Amino acid sequence: MTEAHANGYYVAPPSPWPPLAAAGAFLLLGGFALWLHGYGPLVSAIGGAVVVFVAFRWFGAVIGESRAGVYHAASNRSFRYGMMWFIFSEVMFFGVFFGALFYLHYLAVPWLGGEGAKGAAHLLWPHFVNQWPLLVPPNPSEFTIPKEAMGPLGIPTFNTVVLMSSGVTVILAHRALLAERRRALAGWLAVTIALGLAFVALQAHEYRHAYLDLNLTLNSGVYGSTFFLLTGFHGLHVILGATVLTVILARVLQGDFSPADHFGFKAASWYWHFVDAVWVGLYLFVYWW
Amino acid sequence: MTTDALHPSASGAGPVWRGWRRWLFTTSHKDIGTLYLTFSLIMFFAGGILAELIRAQLIQPGMRLVEPNTFNSLVSEHGLTMIFLAIMPALVGLANWQIPLMIGAPDMALPRVNNWSFWLLPFAAILLWSGFLMAGGAPDAGWTFYAPLSTKYGPPSIDFMIFAIHLMGISSVMGALNIIVTIINLRAPSMRMMDMPLFVWSWLITAFLLLLAMPILAGVVTMVLADRHFGTSFFNAAGGGDPVLFQHLFWFFGHPEVYIMILPVFGVISEILPTFSRKPLFGRVSMIYAIAAIALLSVIVWAHHMFAVGLPVTAQLFFMYSTMLISVPTGVKVFNWTATMWRGSLTFETPMLFALGFLFLFTIGGLSGLMLADVPADYQYTRSYFVVAHLHYVLVTGSLFGIIAAVYYWLPKWTGHRIDERIGRWHFWLSLVSSNLLFFPMHFAGLSGMPRRVADYAPQFAPFNLASSIGAFIFGASQLLFVWAVIKAIRGGEPAGDRPWEGARGLEWTLPSPPPAHTFATPPSPEVVRAEGPHGYD
Numbered sequence: 001m002t003e004a005h006a007n008g009y010y011v012a013p014p015s016p017w018p019p020l021a022a023a024g025a026f027l028l029l030g031g032f033a034l035w036l037h038g039y040g041p042l043v044s045a046i047g048g049a050v051v052v053f054v055a056f057r058w059f060g061a062v063i064g065e066s067r068a069g070v071y072h073a074a075s076n077r078s079f080r081y082g083m084m085w086f087i088f089s090e091v092m093f094f095g096v097f098f099g100a101l102f103y104l105h106y107l108a109v110p111w112l113g114g115e116g117a118k119g120a121a122h123l124l125w126p127h128f129v130n131q132w133p134l135l136v137p138p139n140p141s142e143f144t145i146p147k148e149a150m151g152p153l154g155i156p157t158f159n160t161v162v163l164m165s166s167g168v169t170v171i172l173a174h175r176a177l178l179a180e181r182r183r184a185l186a187g188w189l190a191v192t193i194a195l196g197l198a199f200v201a202l203q204a205h206e207y208r209h210a211y212l213d214l215n216l217t218l219n220s221g222v223y224g225s226t227f228f229l230l231t232g233f234h235g236l237h238v239i240l241g242a243t244v245l246t247v248i249l250a251r252v253l254q255g256d257f258s259p260a261d262h263f264g265f266k267a268a269s270w271y272w273h274f275v276d277a278v279w280v281g282l283y284l285f286v287y288w289w
Numbered sequence: 290m291t292t293d294a295l296h297p298s299a300s301g302a303g304p305v306w307r308g309w310r311r312w313l314f315t316t317s318h319k320d321i322g323t324l325y326l327t328f329s330l331i332m333f334f335a336g337g338i339l340a341e342l343i344r345a346q347l348i349q350p351g352m353r354l355v356e357p358n359t360f361n362s363l364v365s366e367h368g369l370t371m372i373f374l375a376i377m378p379a380l381v382g383l384a385n386w387q388i389p390l391m392i393g394a395p396d397m398a399l400p401r402v403n404n405w406s407f408w409l410l411p412f413a414a415i416l417l418w419s420g421f422l423m424a425g426g427a428p429d430a431g432w433t434f435y436a437p438l439s440t441k442y443g444p445p446s447i448d449f450m451i452f453a454i455h456l457m458g459i460s461s462v463m464g465a466l467n468i469i470v471t472i473i474n475l476r477a478p479s480m481r482m483m484d485m486p487l488f489v490w491s492w493l494i495t496a497f498l499l500l501l502a503m504p505i506l507a508g509v510v511t512m513v514l515a516d517r518h519f520g521t522s523f524f525n526a527a528g529g530g531d532p533v534l535f536q537h538l539f540w541f542f543g544h545p546e547v548y549i550m551i552l553p554v555f556g557v558i559s560e561i562l563p564t565f566s567r568k569p570l571f572g573r574v575s576m577i578y579a580i581a582a583i584a585l586l587s588v589i590v591w592a593h594h595m596f597a598v599g600l601p602v603t604a605q606l607f608f609m610y611s612t613m614l615i616s617v618p619t620g621v622k623v624f625n626w627t628a629t630m631w632r633g634s635l636t637f638e639t640p641m642l643f644a645l646g647f648l649f650l651f652t653i654g655g656l657s658g659l660m661l662a663d664v665p666a667d668y669q670y671t672r673s674y675f676v677v678a679h680l681h682y683v684l685v686t687g688s689l690f691g692i693i694a695a696v697y698y699w700l701p702k703w704t705g706h707r708i709d710e711r712i713g714r715w716h717f718w719l720s721l722v723s724s725n726l727l728f729f730p731m732h733f734a735g736l737s738g739m740p741r742r743v744a745d746y747a748p749q750f751a752p753f754n755l756a757s758s759i760g761a762f763i764f765g766a767s768q769l770l771f772v773w774a775v776i777k778a779i780r781g782g783e784p785a786g787d788r789p790w791e792g793a794r795g796l797e798w799t800l801p802s803p804p805p806a807h808t809f810a811t812p813p814s815p816e817v818v819r820a821e822g823p824h825g826y827d
Contacts, residue, residue, distance in 0.1 A: 005498075009395050009396075009475065011316065011395055011396045011400055011598050011807075012400045012401050013315050013316065014305075014306050014311070014314035014315055014316055015314055015316060015401050015404070016313070016314050017401065017405075018314075018401050018402070018404035018405035018408055019313045019314070019404065019405075019408040021408075022405055022408035022409045022411075022412055022456075022650030023408075023412065024683070025409065025412070025456060025459070026409075026412035026415070026416070026456065027412075029416070029452035029455055030412075030415075030416050030449065030452060032418075032452065033448040033449045033451075033452050036448055037445050037448070058401070074474060074475070078398040078399060078470050078474050078475075081398075081466075081469065081470045081473060081474060082399055082402075082466050082467070082470050085465075085466040085469055085470070085500055088463070088467055088500055089462045089500045089503070089504045090504070091507075092500070092502075092504035092505060093504035093507060093508055094505075095504075095505070095508075096429075096504065096505045096509060096541075097508055097512075097539055099538065099541075100508075100523060100538065103531070103534050103537065104523075104530065104531070104534065107531075108323070108334070108526075108530065108533075108534060109529050111531075112526060117601035117602075118599065118601065121526070121778065124526060125527075130684065131488075134529045136520055137522070137527065137528045137529045138526060138528070138529060139450065139527035139528070142527050142528070143527075143528055157565055179305050193302035200323065217520070218515070218519050218520045218521050219520030219521075220528075221522055221528035221529045221530075222519070222521075222522055222523065222528055222529035222530050223529070224517065225521035225522055225523055225528070225530070226523075228520065228521075229511075229512070229515060230318055267411075274639060276474060
């Protein structure tokens with residue numbers, strides 16, 4: 001027995017990737033702060049490159065170990081629980097933005113408009129009228145005033161269909177994996193990724209429409225703030241999820257995953273369903289309410 | 290000469306690194322635990338130097354040392370450093386060393402992620418402290434960095450603080466899920482959940498609180514960043530936002546956070562008191578439920594930090610009563626600890642001394658917390674030195690005393706040498722007297738009206754502040770004894786044997802001291818698990 005096989009549980013050998021990943025994250029974020037203060041994007045770009053490089057090598061090492069057969073049931077359970085609780089922490093991250101949206105929508109803006117327990121706030125800007133979506137902020141002179149709110153029909157509804165369908169196709173891919181229909185598996189995965197990319201492209205188009213046609217920007221008061229941060233972070237997660245699915249597709253094409261053993265695929269699909277579920281919340285509370 | 294990472298040998302064994310690469314590349318929970326604890330000790334002294342500067346400034350009225358702006362930076366960096374880089378990493382370090390040993394696991398479940406969690410922290414420290422070198426100075430909006438102090442009026446270094454918090458948040462989330470997975474998945478097969486040691490239980494519950502709270506903080510600082518640079522108005526009323534929203538979101542993180550810093554210490558105390566009383570923990574099951582109850586309540590009490598900002602009355606009543614409710618499970622714990630010692634065969638080695646110090650002084654902090662929970666009274670106490678007294682009783686004589694007790698308790702296991710009891714006793718008595726000289730007068734300063742976070746004050750507060758400052762200097766100097774005791778135990782001393790405290794129970798005491806690099810390669814037998822578990826005293 002070697003050190004790695006303690007208790008039948010695979011304990012990874014020493015690895016240079018964790019400290020390098022930490023250094024990469026440091027350069028990426030510290031460099032971003034420097035960039036905000038006029039020192040250019042170079043440091044941040046180097047950090048980003050380090051993070052991508054380390055991700056390749058670190059996940060590469062994990063994939064190699066998986067193929068070498070060192071992971072047994074206990075390792076797979078660790079990965080599953082780990083992924084589950086990671087997604088839980090992501091739910092909390094979106095939760096804080098939803099929390100801010102509800103607070104602003106139901107408390108802060110009505111108070112500024114003179115309603116409710118703290119309606120005395122109306123004295124600050126006596127001409128302010130409570131409305132949601134908030135088009136005219138209390139002090140309009142400081143902000144870009146949008147012509148209208150982003151309606152739910154059109155792109156958002158179409159995008160909902162796109163993303164929900166991708167949730168179905170990833171399930172179909174899983175079924176194909178369980179039935180050992182490899183071509184169908186690869187096909188449905190490719191369709192899922194394509195739908196994800198279509199979603200992102202349409203979202204980008206919607207942002208363009210918001211900025212150029214509607215005058216709706218980050219600087220449009222709290223409506224613009226919540227709209228762009230919620231949809232923006234969701235969009236970033238779609239891009240991340242699609243990237244992960246692409247890696248999974250590449251592994252499928254190389255013959256990885258069996259009906260009995262396909263944690264990587266499962267983790268990616270869980271993440272994708274999580275991104276889907278967040279979108280439902282966005283569609284209801286950002287676009288409709 | 291690394292092995293090709295993509296094609297590890299079938300055994301999975303990598304090269305054995307020595308020297309600096311051992312510490313950089315390690316995947317051993319013991320090495321990572323040592324890294325966490327060493328780093329946290331360094332940051333404890335870094336944050337401590339800031340505290341001594343604060344006390345030097347306040348030793349007399351007249352603002353003799355630093356300008357108000359610099360003073361604000363000292364206060365902010367002191368708080369951020371102590372909370373995120375000293376107390377929290379120390380607790381995670383204890384978890385790293387102890388949890389696998391106490392549940393019979395070969396290591397942490399995700400060893401590489403574990404190492405990543407640690408190495409994010411020194412980088413976060415660089416970002417957090419870089420502000421001292423910048424134009425505009427280090428972050429000066431307090432450790433709570435309320436908007437608009439951190440948004441409209443914050444210096445450039447606030448951005449670096451925000452990204453430091455992001456790194457620390459990633460570190461905490463990864464550390465927390467590692468701990469959860471380890472406890473759930475890698476426990477010795479015959480150890481039932483309810484038979485787990487209290488320290489393990491307390492960390493399991495704390496880890497869930499971390500997963501819940503840290504992403505909230507990440508979201509809040511992201512909004513601060515967006516308000517500062519990208520034109521959003523989350524915390525700007527002119528755009529429909531609300532600065533009070535910042536406080537709600539911050540404290541929704543911040544209140545669980547204060548329990549994150551104390552619950553693992555509850556676990557530590559529940560290990561130490563039975564050992565030196567030579568009796569099983571009184572009311573063991575109720576202790577577990579009490580920790581869980583405190584954790585649940587901690588998520589619904591956040592606005593008691595905000596009674597004076599103008600909340601609706603119904604909200605104030607809800608948060609007042611829910612806060613007071615916490616004293617019930619906390620009372621269960623304090624009474625059970627006391628009952629554990631009742632008719633025990635007590636001895637007073639250094640870990641026991643610090644645990645007893647914790648018991649008395651943390652309770653004082655808990656009682657002043659109850660005073661602050663009362664809304665009308667809080668209107669008087671809030672933003673005064675009374676709050677500073679309260680939070681330092683729970684954090685210094687609570688969390689810190691507990692961490693020190695844990696280090697003295699397990700150091701013989703980690704190093705293989707007994708601690709020098711003489712140094713330990715000096716350290717304890719000096720810390721006990723000086724911390725009370727330091728923090729107790731703050732109650733009076735606060736009750737007589739001295740506001741917190743001020744660089745200068747009216748002359749009538751001078752005697753209280755003089756006492757506090759003298760206490761602070763003695764307290765700071767006494768901590769050097771701690772370093773001495775730790776280094777001495779690392780370098781040599783009387784061999785500890787497997788079980789240096791004869792009243793101790795637990796799987797960690799079945800291992801040699803120091804334990805070999807890889808422990809519990811095969812899980813401990815059911816007989817051993819039973820004998821070392823809560824039924825081992827039967």
